Amino acid sequence: MKIVSILESTRPIKSDIRNAYIDFSKMTLSLVAVVTDVIREGRPVVGYGFNSNGRYGQGGLIRERFVPRVLEADPASLINDHGNNLDPHKIWARMMTNEKPGGHGERSVAVGTIDMAVWDAVAKIAEKPLYQLLAEQYGNGIAQPHVFVYAAGGYYYPGKGLDQLGKEMQSYLDRGYSVVKMKIGGASLAEDCQRIEYVLKMLQPGQQLAVDANGRFDLATAVSYAKALSQYPLFWYEEPGDPLDYELQAKLSEVYQGSMATGENLFSMQDARNLIRHGGMRKDRDWLQFDCALSYGLVEYLRTLEMLKEYGWSPSRCIPHGGHQMSLAIAAGLGLGGNESYPDLFQPYGGFPDGVKVKNGYVDLPPLPGIGFEGKSDLITEMRALAQ
Known part of the structure; x- marks a missing residue:
């Protein structure tokens, strides 16, 4: 069981609206796909994630720092202790390797985007709604x-x-x-x-x-x-x-x-x-x-x-x-x-x-x-x- 690839695309979500601080005329987000080698219903399990509006897409950080760390890791080091699924906590720790404490700015958005996709994949591998997996x-x-x-x-x-x-x-x-x-x-x-x-x-x-x-x-x-x-x-x-x-x-x-x-x-x-x-x-x-x-x-x-x-x-x-x-x-x-x-x-x-x-x-x-x-x-x- 392993992550085969992590893909990112920066997408526009622009609008003519504004709040008291910013307008959204050039707003973007990052869409991420975490592709695994686990097969369900004849297709690889893919987890998806994206960042919330109000913060821009994080393609540079995702592609240059966080994705390489995950893909360069020993796949066995990212599996849970039962050996039956990916471990979001281990993947998160791998993404944050060589990151100093503090600095909670744009990198928190990049990591959060990938993390969403990882949890989506984990729940799909378990064949459960994420909300049920979390409750359990x-x-x-x-x-x-x-x-x-x-x-x-x-x-x-x-x-x-x-x-x-x-x-x-x-x-x-x-x-x-x-x-x-x-x-x-x-x-x-x-x-x-x-x-x-x-x-x-x-x-x-x-x-x-x-x-x-x-x-x-x-x-x-x-x-x-x-x-x-x-x-x-x-x-x-x-x-x-x-x-x-x-x-x-x-x-x-x-x-x-x-x-x-x-x-x-x-x-x-x-x-x-x-x-x-x-x-x-x-x-x-x-x-x-x-x-x-x-x-x-x-x-x-x-x-x-x-x-x-x-x-x-x-x-x-x-x-x-x-x-x-x-x-x-x-x-x-x-x-x-x-x-x-x-x-x-x-x-x-x-x-x-x-x-x-x-x-x-x-x-x-x-x-x-x-x-x-x-x-x-x-x-x-x-x-x-x-x-x-």
Whole structure:
């Protein structure tokens, strides 16, 4: 049993949208295929992975550093102790050979992309959905494939007014979402309050709005927004300041009594631990958005969950960023609080397997082997083209 090849292709996911910090007009991602010599149904098992939106494709790092290390390793050193499957932890350790501690930047995205593909292959070799494999190996043995999802959108578009924002949000509600999210910080506070109030008036009982500043604010602006937002029944106030400014986050928690969310731009267990230690996050109401596809993959995410447990946090307070099926599988297997979803953006990489519908804010994952990419026809077409 061995990995035969690891292939990467940098793909465009460009869009005219923008948040408070960046536009997505030149956004890319890396698509990766891990090809094994294991045969299932007459074909080699191939695991697939890609990085989340908001960070660019990592083809150079993947091809020049991390793929050669894996392929140059003794294949026997990458097999689990039972000898019946690949070992994601051993493969991860091989990728990180000769990497110094710290420096959790672009390399965490490259490693996380390959790691996703490795876990997809491992679950396919085991002939199980990844969520079931995770529940058996790292959870309580019982997967919960009924997962909460929220709809992320509300970006700033050229010429986009309140009517267009309202139509977008209504389309998400009509598709079964109970929580929708919109961007703030890319306009004035007064204009953003107008936008928030417009959406809130559309919501029915049981429906909520979250807002996301994408790290735009300094402390004074974050506090000004917090005071204004306190009048609204928001699901959360997300990433007000720089993700590494734990002092800003801590001071803001003294002002804003509602729920806050952050963590999507923290790329290691150590950074996540610093947020828990120093960021003033409150385990009874706040949400953690660590995204395995940007932060060294599931191997590192498992370490992060162990760290959270040591600090008294429940995995149910984690709702990962990214809108991909990998985090859905983790949520179902390890009891996370849910997952982000992009109903209309970053396709074909976001979304659910064909036929999966959102009902009252939840989706039910089908029992597909691996992460479940084969169930999404537009996505698996792209993936198989790379592997072939």
